[in-house]
Amino acid sequence: xxxxxxxxxxxxxxxxxxxxxxxxxxxxxxxxxxxxxxxxxxxxxxxxxxxxxxxxxxxxxxxxxxxxxxxxxxxxxxxxxxxxxxxxxxxxxxxxxxxxxxxxxxxxxxxxxxxxxxxxxxxxxxxxxxxxxxxxxxxxxxxxxxxxxxxxxxxxxxxxxxxxxxxxx
Amino acid sequence: xxxxxxxxxxxxxxxxxxxxxxxxxxxxxxxxxxxxxxxxxxxxxxxxxxxxxxxxxxxxxxxxxxxxxxxxxxxxxxxxxxxxxxxxxxxxxxxxxxxxxxxxxxxxxxxxxxxxxxxxxxxxxxxxxxxxxxxxxxxxxxxxxxxxxxxxxxxxxxxxxxxxxxxxxxxxxxxxxxxxxxxxxxxxxxxxxxxxxxxxxxxxxxxxxxxxxxxxxxxxxxxxxxxxxxxxxxxxxxxxxxxxxxxxxxxxxxxxxxxxxxxxxxxxxxxxxxxxxxxxxxxx
Numbered sequence: 143x144x145x146x147x148x149x150x151x152x153x154x155x156x157x158x159x160x161x162x163x164x165x166x167x168x169x170x171x172x173x174x175x176x177x178x179x180x181x182x183x184x185x186x187x188x189x190x191x192x193x194x195x196x197x198x199x200x201x202x203x204x205x206x207x208x209x210x211x212x213x214x215x216x217x218x219x220x221x222x223x224x225x226x227x228x229x230x231x232x233x234x235x236x237x238x239x240x241x242x243x244x245x246x247x248x249x250x251x252x253x254x255x256x257x258x259x260x261x262x263x264x265x266x267x268x269x270x271x272x273x274x275x276x277x278x279x280x281x282x283x284x285x286x287x288x289x290x291x292x293x294x295x296x297x298x299x300x301x302x303x304x305x306x307x308x309x310x311x
Numbered sequence: 312x313x314x315x316x317x318x319x320x321x322x323x324x325x326x327x328x329x330x331x332x333x334x335x336x337x338x339x340x341x342x343x344x345x346x347x348x349x350x351x352x353x354x355x356x357x358x359x360x361x362x363x364x365x366x367x368x369x370x371x372x373x374x375x376x377x378x379x380x381x382x383x384x385x386x387x388x389x390x391x392x393x394x395x396x397x398x399x400x401x402x403x404x405x406x407x408x409x410x411x412x413x414x415x416x417x418x419x420x421x422x423x424x425x426x427x428x429x430x431x432x433x434x435x436x437x438x439x440x441x442x443x444x445x446x447x448x449x450x451x452x453x454x455x456x457x458x459x460x461x462x463x464x465x466x467x468x469x470x471x472x473x474x475x476x477x478x479x480x481x482x483x484x485x486x487x488x489x490x491x492x493x494x495x496x497x498x499x500x501x502x503x504x505x506x507x508x509x510x511x512x513x514x515x516x517x518x519x520x521x522x523x524x525x526x527x528x529x530x531x532x533x534x535x536x537x538x539x540x541x542x543x544x545x546x547x548x549x550x551x552x553x554x555x556x557x558x559x560x561x562x563x564x565x566x567x568x569x570x571x572x573x574x575x576x577x578x579x580x581x582x583x584x585x586x587x588x589x590x591x592x593x594x595x
Contacts, residue, residue: 154361162365165439166373169448169486169577170514173441190322198329206354208440208447212347213336220333224326256444261490261511268512275515276443 145302149184149192152298153200156180161207172279174287175249177204181223182245182288183295190227197223218255222248235300238292245288246281253277352478359437359481363451366437370581429547430587431465432456436580437481444511446472446486450583453480457587461545465584469574470494470539470550474585482585487552488514488577495543496522496552498569499535504542507552507571514577519570520553527565531555537571547590 156176164173177200185193201219205212226244233240257272266272320328340347434450452458454477462474464484472492476483487494492509505522513519522537535555539546553573560567 154358157358158361158365160441161438162362163369165441166366166369167436167439167579167581169439169446169488169580171578172443175441191325194322194326194329198333203354203358204442206351207358207438207449208442208445210340211337212340212350213333216336217330217333220326220329224322227322253443256442260444264490266490266512271512271516276511280443 144305148298148302149196150199152180152295153177153196153203156200157203172276172283174283175252175280176287176291177201177219178222178249178252178284179245179288179291180295181219182226182241182248183292183299185223185226186229186233186241186244187296187299188227189230190224193223193227194220195223197221214259218252222252235296238289241292242285242289246285249281249284250277253280348476351476355478355481359449362438362449366435431584432458432587434458434464434482434583434585436583444490446489446509446577447475448472448484448486448580450482450484450585451480452585453478453482455480458482458585459589461589463539463546463550463586463589465550465586466575466580466582468551470546470552471575471577471580471583473545484583486577488520488573494546494552495540496537497540498522498525498529498531498537498555501530502540503529503531504540505537505569507537513570518572519556520573522555522569522571523561523566525558525567525569527560527567529567531558531567531569533557543590545590547586547588550586 156179160173160176165171181193181197181200184196197219198216201216202212204215209215226248229240229244254277257269257277261272262269432452434452434456436448437451438449440447450458450464458474458477460474460477462477462482464471464473470487472484472486472489474482475485485492486509487507488509488511490509490511494507496505496507497503498505503525505525507520507522510519510521513521525531533555537552537555539548539550539552541548551574553571555569556572557570558567559569
């Protein structure tokens with residue numbers, strides 16, 4: 143129960159950070175994708191199940207507020223969380239390189255799919271331009287955010303684990 | 312992590328179930344826009360107060376960062392602005408005299424309603440789409456303040472966007488620079504009709520909007536003012552969109568394309584004006 147509550151709050155904070163604080167009064171800027179970072183972190187730290195659940199609800203939140211249909215982002219984040227869960231085997235607490243690399247690849251794939259569905263389908267074919275001006279900045283932002291904030295998510299997870307153990311014993 | 316097979320569903324099945332849930336949701340929201348709106352509204356009741364709170368926190372941080380700005384710079388600016396004020400006051404007196412003359416002449420021509428005074432209300436932006444692909448944002452006025460779908464939104468005296476979803480006390484706005492947005496405009500004195508398309512590519516490259524479908528023989532030149540057109544479906548007449556920066560012929564030799572520098576500053580949209588009057592709808 144405590145875990146569910148904590149993750150809900152984390153999702154809300156990430157959503158607020160990326161839609162309010164980091165894109166504050168600027169329509170042309172880009173913001174790190176904190177929800178993607180969160181999905182990736184839980185996928186790696188806790189496995190496929192939690193990765194896909196965090197991704198689903200985080201994506202749904204974006205869908206509700208910023209997409210014309212409900213569901214596509216939820217699906218995308220969910221699949222990313224699930225696939226990241228396979229790296230749970232290689233996960234060690236001290237290793238920060240793995241999440242950083244994965245988050246970079248994740249956001250490249252994520253934005254490529256968004257580009258493919260929403261832009262390429264409307265005959266916007268200048269992929270090179272969009273790659274340099276939109277996909278790369280977003281991916282770099284997200285990677286930087288991961289490098290900085292991953293440890294915080296990690297320590298939250300560790301604390302939750304300790305609490306859960308105490309309750310059991 | 313080891314799964315307790317008795318208690319938890321295997322992630323594989325969970326993925327499949329939620330995947331189909333997503334597909335169902337997409338289909339549902341595609342065919343039932345009204346019901347989807349209700350879902351958004353319910354979610355908004357919980358989330359938007361948080362967003363508004365976070366936004367005012369962001370404003371506070373922004374302001375307190377500005378305090379550390381250079382005081383010398385501020386003093387110089389103050390000096391300059393004082394001079395500007397005196398100049399403007401002189402000009403104002405002159406303009407007032409001219410205005411009376413103008414209104415007399417206008418009443419002669421009965422052009423009173425050419426540039427109607429629209430009812431406006433001020434609103435604050437509290438959340439911006441962060442994906443980088445689309446330019447949509449939320450403002451803190453909604454149906455309770457008379458802001459409905461299709462209300463035009465201004466910023467810096469230029470057209471900024473249009474309300475596409477409206478709820479009780481907040482509304483969603485699509486900026487004219489969004490890749491999916493189109494505005495019907497008029498260029499210069501000749502009133503040449505064109506369609507102004509938002510384009511992420513042009514906007515990111517050098518900050519232009521693109522006006523297409525201009526007649527090849529149209530008398531337009533660089534520096535012409537572009538306003539929203541009378542024939543536009545959703546935009547009220549006479550709002551400045553921007554100024555023509557460059558004109559080029561299309562390869563079909565029938566039309567021209569112009570680049571337009573927008574008046575509104577899209578990197579600094581804190582406070583916006585919403586025009587409460589909406590375009591008259593005609594049902595054919």
